[in-house]
Amino acid sequence: xxxxxxxxxxxxxxxxxxxxxxxxxxxxxxxxxxxxxxxxxxxxxxxxxxxxxxxxxxxxxxxxxxxxxxxxxxxxxxxxxxxxxxxxxxxxxxxxxxxxxxxxxxxxxxxxxxxxxxxxxxxxxxxxxxxxxxxxxxxxxxxxxxxxxxxxxxx
Numbered sequence: 001x002x003x004x005x006x007x008x009x010x011x012x013x014x015x016x017x018x019x020x021x022x023x024x025x026x027x028x029x030x031x032x033x034x035x036x037x038x039x040x041x042x043x044x045x046x047x048x049x050x051x052x053x054x055x056x057x058x059x060x061x062x063x064x065x066x067x068x069x070x071x072x073x074x075x076x077x078x079x080x081x082x083x084x085x086x087x088x089x090x091x092x093x094x095x096x097x098x099x100x101x102x103x104x105x106x107x108x109x110x111x112x113x114x115x116x117x118x119x120x121x122x123x124x125x126x127x128x129x130x131x132x133x134x135x136x137x138x139x140x141x142x143x144x145x146x147x148x149x150x151x152x153x154x155x
Contacts, residue, residue, distance in 0.1 A: 001029035001036055001074065008069035013040045016060045022048070025081040029074070036074040038064075041081045046095055046151075048080050086150045089143070092121045101152040102126065104145045114139040115152050 001009075010027045017024040025041040040060065044052055057078040064070055087095070089102075101115035116130030116139060126146065128139040 001038065001070075001072065005029075005067075005069040005072070006038075008067050009038055009040075009064060012063045012067060013042075013060055016056060016063055017042055020052075020056055020059065022052070022056060036072060037077055038074045039077045039079065041079050043081055046087065046091070046098070053078050053080065083153055084151055086148060089146045089149045092118065092126055092143075092146075092149065093123065095151075096121055099152055099154045100128070101150050102128070102141065102146050103148045104141050105147065106142070106145045107139070114141065117154075 006027070006029050009029075013027055014024045016022075021044070023043045023045075025043055027038070027040050029036065029038050031037070042048065042053070042056055057076060060078065061076055064076065096118045099115070099117050101113055103113050107114055114128055114130075116128035116137070119127040119129045119138070121127070124143050126139075126141045126143065128141065130137050130139075
């Protein structure tokens with residue numbers, strides 16, 4: 001897929017996200033086994049459902065069909081961004097109760113990362129709870145010390 005076609009597809013993907021109240025995450029075109037794919041990743045408040053993905057895929061597919069820039073055949077693949085991904089620290093209040101990993105300064109014993117379930121976030125302090133070998137560990141991390149956040153899978 002050429003650059004012009006991909007840019008037109010991205011504009012359409014972003015517009016459909018905005019209309020449906022979803023968040024646009026990424027778009028990419030790639031070729032696999034001779035087939036051209038257009039992959040669009042979207043989310044909805046960090047908890048998109050399969051039904052929402054299907055609805056978006058149908059709406060986007062109709063929009064893409066009307067674009068003159070997409071003249072070559074392709075397969076549309078709409079997905080969520082995945083279980084483990086970065087998110088802006090400003091969204092911590094939206095994901096209370098979720099298991100995350102943060103990078104931060106000022107953690108105990110020179111640690112650079114902390115992970116756990118968000119117990120609370122009041123806008124200034126993030127409280128993470130984690131059990132290590134049956135013992136509860138609580139991190140209280142000032143918002144300004146957080147350098148990055150990502151969803152994590154509890155092992």
